[in-house]
Amino acid sequence: MGAQGAMGVTRLLAQWAEGDRQAMEELLPLVYDELRRLARSYLQRENPGHTLQSTALVHEAYLRLVDQDVSWQSRAHFFGIAAQMMRRILVDHARAKHAEKRGDGACRVTLDEGLLSTESCDVNVLALDRALTRLAEFDRQQSQIVELRFFAGLSIEDTAEILKISPATVKRDWAMAKAWLHREMQA
């Protein structure tokens, strides 16, 4: 990707910010590829059993793809996309894996230590994804918050900045979303 990618993403972000919906189409695959590429290189450095922080991934992708003196709007868009991307990646993978495996009913559904271990229990990711989709029907803002915090690993402050709401609101919504999801996934 390299330099050309950075320029491309920045430009596309800007265009999208201006309302160019086509830009989004072009943007998605660029970001997607970059994330996967980064993930790959991360993992090839460590030994394969090691865990990886998706947030680090997203941040690094951001650093690589976007010019640093870009508007906060663009930054918001980037992370918004990246978060969705990560969600996609993990969910797709889980689905693929899950389709091959049979009889996984013995899984306990927990959000354990903040660890969504796809190795032990794929259903987690899928359940989360399902739940999150449902949440979005009730409260879009809350589902965005979850996405940004879960998948892109953003702090309360960053999330607040991106969503243009107060950190206090983020805190509260985050609490509620967590609770709701937890409850939803238990069912």
Place this chain on the structure above:
Amino acid sequence: MKAENWEQIRQAFHAAIDLPPEKRGPYLDQACPDAALRQEVESLLNAHREAGDRLDNASLKATADVFLDSSDPWIGTFIGPYQVIASIGKGGMGAVYRAVRVEQQYVKQVAIKLLRPGLGDDSYQRRFMNERQIMASLDHPNIARLLDIGTIKGLPYYVMEYIEGEHIDDYCDHRRLTTRARLALFLQVCSAVQYAHQHLVVHRDLKPQNILITSEGAPKLLDFGIAKPLDPEIFLQTTALTVANMKPMTPEFASPEQIRGEPITVSSDVYSLGVLLYRLLTGHSPHYTESKQLHDLVRVISESEPVRPSLVIDRVTEETDGEGRLIQLSPEGVSQVREGQVDSLRHRLKGDLDNILLKALRKEPERRYGSVEQLAEDIHRHLDGRPVTARKDTIRYRTMKFAQRHKTGVAAAVLAVLSLIAGIVATSWQAHIAKVERAKAERRFNDVRHLTNALIFDMEGAISELPKSTAARKLLLDNALKYLDSLAQESKGNVELQRELASAYKKLGDVQGYPFQGNVGDSAAALASYRKVVQIRETLITEDSDDKDDRHALAEGYRALGQMQITTGDLSGALSSANKALSIMKPLADAYPGEFKMLDELENAYELVGDIQGGNGASANLGDLPGALANHTKALEVAQQALRLFPDDPSAQRAVAIYELKIGEDQVEQGERSLGVENYRKGLEIYQALAAKSDNPRIARDLPLIYTRIGNAYLIEGKFKEAVENYRSAFELQEKTGTEAGNALARVDFATTEALMGQAIAEAGDRTGGLTQLNRAINTIEHEAALDPLHVEINRALGLLYVWRGQILTRSGNLDSALADYRRTASIFGKIVASDPQDTDTAINLAAANTKIADTLLSMGDLIAALDAYRKAIAVAEIHAHSVPPNVQSQYTLADAYSGMGNTFLSQAAKSRTSGNRAKQWIEARDWFQKSFAEWKQIRNPGVMSPGGFDTAGPSFVSQKIADCDANLKEPVPAQPAE
């Protein structure tokens, strides 16, 4: 939970969560009077407590395989019954995986090629389908076999046998295979590629990495990934038609036309195989550049000739291999893994292999081997010790014929076909079709356009390049024909379209009938096409009878038909066609005497009739020389008429010259040498004028040939001084090119002229001077023959020169040396005839040489041997002297051989002791002389030499001998005592 409540719940929750836990209850009592609402909020608060605050720092952790696999989600999954194990590589359109299937006791390994997701575009899918179709049709032990095809999640894939092996170059080097062994391996590869070609597939990326040798030593061809189908059916299904723009080829192995983006043909595979073989046999790349820049490499590939393999092994250089390692190349190094010693390797490569490789690597596709089969055959020949067809790069030796006026260059013809078909499309077809038919027309329009595009971009080369034996060429032309035929159906009644069609058929016929690569064209198909032309044009005449252009085109069609009929040997058909052409053009030219094209076609028609009657150099003819002369004369008259209209047009001038020359030939053929010379001179004058004005190389080349012809006529006539003069003129004109380095055939021409001159000088009386010239000429040609021992034309020339020298030596009484020369000739001609029994000219010349040998043996007193040689000569000469029309050289030879037999019996008679025996010999001798005389009577106006330059005694000598015999026999025969 209902959506409308949500906001309420949210508000309540927000407020409650900020409170310390013990204060929440009371707050809710207050804020949520609704029980259900309160329950909801409490439930959430509980959940919040349960979930804890671990999620505040939640960062999604995932184990490695999530990402590893999601960058390649297929690993570990099943595609059909195969489980994907690892990725082998990625290509332009898809990825290749190694997969396994556990079957009972063993694990079967396969390779799976899968279309890349994200390429949902139709054209990619289609191209992938193409590959599958290609692969499915190929079933050969040396091609990686297709096992299965299918789709998974909407993506097409195919399963192939998994090949483990070494790249062919490494394999050969690691095992230190000799040249012979390498050639054997290479031949197997050729067989696979040839097989693919027969299935209409060009590989286009043949390189060592794509040719693995298994542990059993069998080559396997891989990756027909960018292979190109030639089957027009497959081809026409692709919608997005792109001019070949395939990047993923390796530059080193790409042919010049691939590099330039030009149409690819089977000849490109021949080239790549040539590069491969070059590497295998020498270790070097045929392209050498100091710089490693891509554009330099490209330039070298398209412009420079490779160095001969036997010489390149001496080069010291370094290369980077596929893995980036630096490799040193030295003579010792490359020899060590091949023949061992540098000298051995050089010796092995010199000659045949040099020539074979250079021929495979020619820049121009049409000068390479026409097919992989031909390349393989030449290698086989080499391995068997037989002569190979590859020759040093020389211009085709010119026979002493004049250039044809109407030669159809194949490239021009093909382009013409295509542009005509395109023209049909361009013509506002749709305007002719009623609106109701528009949809049908549009479909047809697109079909034709596809065909046109397909033809233009991919088949142009294919049509002319594929050897006739391949079904593919026929298929391609058949398809073109099919379209034309169906267009013909639809175009009935549409006059404009019919005209276009007739033109297209004509051009198609030109392509079909064109001889190339040493093969004869497909005459039957060409005939059929020309007949269609004529048929269509005939209908146009009756419907629209005033159109002069239609008539002109009809005459042209008959002429093409007639020319093709000559080729197929149907002389009466040819004559009928030619006469039809003539009958159309005569009134037409009369009506439009000012139109050049009318006159042009009229003279062509006369010329054709004349050619059929009297022959045109070596082609079959009716033997009606007077008729030929009359018609060629008429052609001349018309040409002169045209010249009066366009006095400054060089082609009109050249036409007149050519007809003069043809008339001259006709006359010489009839024995009217003086008249012939007159006409030659007229042609000569015009040529000289043309040569003075322009730089046309063809004219420059023809000029000395005319002088030579004139010289020959004088020589045969016995006018030696005049012969010398004309030969000298030719000699001087040829001197420049004849002494240049690099042009072997020009040198041979020049030497031949010098030899003729020498012969004439000797005949004129200066034997010493003549011999000197002749010796010089022989030296030159011997030198050329040594460089290229299998070159037929050079050897033919050498053979004749030895005879001419022998004749001079005979006159000087130096019989031993003369015999040696004649024997040399016989040996050379014998070899030529042995390797090409169809070469009747040389067979006849061999007979003449044998006659000379016999004459000499007779003079030396060896009667038995003389008889034997005469008989050999007679056996051959009789056949050709009595064919229709008779071969003139044969007639001379036969007459001389018969008279030689007569002389032999006369010698016998002289030796006889009894008069009875003597009489028997004289009777025998007289019989032979009478036979000879009868032969002489068949020859019109015999000269002192035969057309081949062989001395002859002539009919007067023979009739004298007959008289001698008669006189001897009249003496009273004494009573014979018992023997």
